[in-house]
Amino acid sequence: MEKSEQTITYEPPKMPDVRSVSFADIGNALKAGVSDFLKAPLFGLFFGGIFAIGGWFILASLTYLEMPWMIIPVAIGFPLIGPFVAVGLYEVSRRLAAGQPLVWKEILLVIFRQRERQLSWMAFVVLFIFWLWIYQVRLLLALFLGFQSFSSIPRFLEIITTTHEGMLFVGVGTISGAILSLFLFSATVISMPLLLDRELDFVSAMITSFKTVLKSPGPMIAWGIVVVALAILAMLPAFIGLIVILPILGHATWHLYETAIGSQDKQP
Template sequence: MLDSAQPVPAPAAVTPEIRRIGMADVNWALSEGWKDFTAKRGDLIFLGLLYPFVCLLAGAIALNDSLLPLFFPAVAGLSIAGPAVAAGFYELARRREAGLESSWWHFFDPLNGRSRTPLAMLSLGLAVLFGAWLMAAYLIYAATLGQTGAMQIGDIFGRLFTTPEGWAMIVIGHLVGAAFAAVTLVFAFISFPMVVDRSVEAPDAVRTSLAAARRNPGETLGWGLRVGVLLVLGTIPFAIGLAVVLPWLGYATWHLYTRVIVR
């Protein structure tokens, strides 16, 4: 009989088998994700989560012009938080795939079961990335457009597109933003659905996500480009489209995970 005072050794980390996929699988995941969305939309959930944040940020900027340079980076950075918020959609897609009941209360199942701790750890990692992105965005502004004086709401677009500093901020900001997007992609596109799907620790899920990106570099890039285009389209106008795009991508990410990982 085991001594109850002795610690139980943790299970050895095991990286699951990773498939080599093609771009047809990436497109299939988006197609299946759209089917899930039409069956279980989810846009109302994102309206409730997304727009209070945008309105709060807009209100803060209206009271303090010094926060204006962070408005667009903050809205753009919502994509960094997307994999964490979409955990409920991974669960709904998993249940639909397995032929299980997929009522809306199952959206919150990952917060209550074995997935809770690894999800919290992965979400903390995304929060660190989001904070680093905002800091980088502000430093880029300070080194470029900020050199021309304090920004006002009425002259933001004029100074952004008609000054060398404004164009420098656009170019550098996009390059740095692309780097953050790439890090987020390889960190999250497999790790989040994986901790919803199986009992696994967050570091093991991240290692699997990185390994999947190395195994399928072109497909990972293709997926990231499609995600980026959809997110940009979703922000027009006033980020309304994100209420559709984010749930759709949540469902599609689950289906991509099922093609990449042998379960």
């Protein structure tokens, strides 16, 4: 008796269609982000507070380790992990757009369930690139400022702004950091809300995110600059500004995703 052989065929995931994004869409997304924050301020303050507490923890840790000079590069790289922290904000915006109730238990449960989905792999990618940023800073410090001494932030700023080695460190670090940030931004700006919204593998989500940036490079890069600039300004007063700025940026990112891809709730 012959056994029947079953042929298993692999069907690649259906890639989402990518639409063009304009500069006007960037402005509209930011306005919608402010609107969502005002509609659900407690959720925004909660998730923004988590981000601010993380910043305070880093400040305290570096101070305890007597490495205050690392506060600046860590603060610059800190926004890199923003998209992952903003997952809860995406869910709030999704529910507001779909007319669904905002229930704390349900929203927190959605976040908790992401550990079993592809979003957890994206978290690994984000944290890995953040680690690369910190390692890069340490490497450049060793190459350009290995024989310098800086035990405080003022001393560190003095060295990097008044010495030839310090200026080389700033120049090379800025270029390499910009490349790393552009890569991470392109990989996550759409993939994070996309993975929350749909069942898709993280590689396909990253490809879709890159496609979005490549299709509308001007507006998307402008959005990245806005995000970094606002995040850095929000961190200057001891990370306090992040309590408000992060929620607005998180909500705005969801609306940008809806413009570029379209959430499942709005699919025909």
